[in-house]
Amino acid sequence: MPLQITGAPSDPDLIRLPWDVPLEEWPVHHLVTLPRGISRHVVRFARLSGRVYAIKEISTRYAKREYQLLWDLARHDAPAVEPVAIVTGRTAPDGSELDSALITRHLQFSLPYRAVLSGSVRPDTLTRLLDALAVLLVRLHLTGFYWGDCSLSNTLFRRDAGAFAAYLVDAETGELHPAISEGQRSHDIDVAHVNIYGEMLDLEAGGLLHPTIDPLAFAEQLVERYQRLWxxxxxxxxxxxxxxxxxxxxxxxxxxxxxxxxxxxxxxKAGTSRLIVRPKVVDAGHHQRRLLRLTGLDVEENQARRLLNDLDSFRVSTGLRHEDEAIVAHRWLAEVFQPVVNAIPADLRRKLEPAQLFHEVLDHRWYMSEAAGKDVGLEAAVRSYVDNVLVHKPDEKAVIVSPDPLSP
Known part of the structure; x- marks a missing residue:
């Protein structure tokens, strides 16, 4: 079978990648080094025309299946990586067959859990990761998706104001149904519990867990948080x-x-004056949709909540309490949000996405104002944040340089 790329590849250079070479042997000049999670398959990152793609070597059957599942999840607006294409019909120069490849778009500003937890892990950081994973699992189950292998390793995390947002990155064991059964849901939770317990033990063995953290108790916390939300x-x-x-x-x-x-x-309820109330359809992204409608900003849920709070404060402080909400949002965007983002030096804007930068500037302003006993204002807060905080942060969008570009 000849080489074939199936999907919606937006970059013609994808066809020029060395598909006749096993992925683990690809030349360095085709690759970029980004932190990645543990995977049973070979995964590499390639940058073409300024875009970064994740490429996973996998059998043709599972490549096609996962590609379709990711597209189905995208149609349901579920938090998952974006599928680009599958490459089949790969053969080496000696004529031997190579596995197919699944291409997904790299999720900007996202990190695997090991990168988030680099260094000494604090309990509150782990708690925020578990909260994000619980929300992700609930959203997938509401969609009718059975994951089959829920774990921290199969998830990417993006900073979301003071919390994290979680995205599914590995769907090869998944199944999409009109509605998930109680048996599937229960099994997914059990698998998540076992996987996370193992990942916590792995972190403990590597000396990355705080001594107060009990791996089993943290795995059980995910189950408890999931069940409360469900x-x-x-x-x-x-x-x-x-x-x-x-x-x-x-x-x-x-x-x-x-x-x-x-x-x-x-x-x-039969024979009584009582009513039984059930939410029949529940969609995630309440604050995201409101902010997107008002400003055009497409951000994470907690970031949207924070920006909307600032928008509401702007409405009150400018005496626009009775003005049309869309007009106030336009003024806030032009007079508050954009000036803050534009004040960040160009070479530092790749550190964090704009909504996260704005959130952290607001936090910094609050701490400065508390220390000064008065409101220091956004302009001073931005300058101080850039000089004293942002310059020391890792670059979460750029490539992470490593002596060995194939090292995890």
Whole structure:
């Protein structure tokens, strides 16, 4: 079978990569070095025309299957890496067959958990990672996706204000159904528990865990956090007919968790005056969608929440409380957000994405103002943040240089 690239490759240079060479033997000049997680397959990163692609060597059957699953998840707006193409029909110069390759777009500003946890791991950092993974697993299950191999290693993390946002990066064991069964959901949770316990033991053996961290207890925390969130999103609520305000409270509670309720099912409990209320369709990204609608900024959920809070403060401080929300958002974008981002030196903007930079500047301003006993203002906060904080941060978008470009 001749070499074939199937998908939506946006870069014609993809066909010029050395597909007749096993991925682990690719010449250095084709590769860039980025932190990557543990994988049972050979994975390399290639940069073409300013874009970075992740390339995984895998059998044709599983390459096609994972490619289709990732596209299906994209159509459901699930948090997962973006599929680009699959390469089949690879043969070496001696005529021997090579495995196919799955190409995905590298998720900018994302890191595998080992890169996030480099150095001594603090309990609160691990807790935030587990929170992000629990939210990811819940969102996938609401979509009807059975993962089959949920773990920190199969996830990428992006900074999201003071938390993390998690993305699925390995879907080869997954299955997409109209709705996930209780058995599949239970098995996914059990697998996640075992995998995370093993990953915690691995970190402990490497001397990366704080002595107060119990690997088993942390693995169990994921299960507990997942179950609390799943119950909040899907559990029936029984209320007295006169307590209809509790339905509104339920919706607001879900909104505060970052979820929208698109539909509610309400029915009367037989023989009583009680009502059974069930959120029928729940979509994630409540704050993301509001910020995107108002400003065009497409950011993570917690970043959106923080930016919207600043937008609301701007509305009050400028006396625009009764002005149209879209007009206020346009002024905030032009007078507050963009000036802060533009004030960051060009050579430092690759450190963090703009929404995260803005969030950290706001935090820095608060600490400076507390110390000074007065509001120091955004301009002074930006200067101090750049000089004293940002210059010391690692570059999360750029290539991480290593003596061996193939080393993890």
């Amino acid at each position: 119950d909040e999103l899907t559990e029936d609520e029984i209320i007295e007919e006169v307590d209809w305000h509790r339905v509104d409270q339920r919706v607001r509670r879900l909104n505060s968790l970052g979820f929208d309720v698109a539909e509610m099912m309400v029915r009367r």
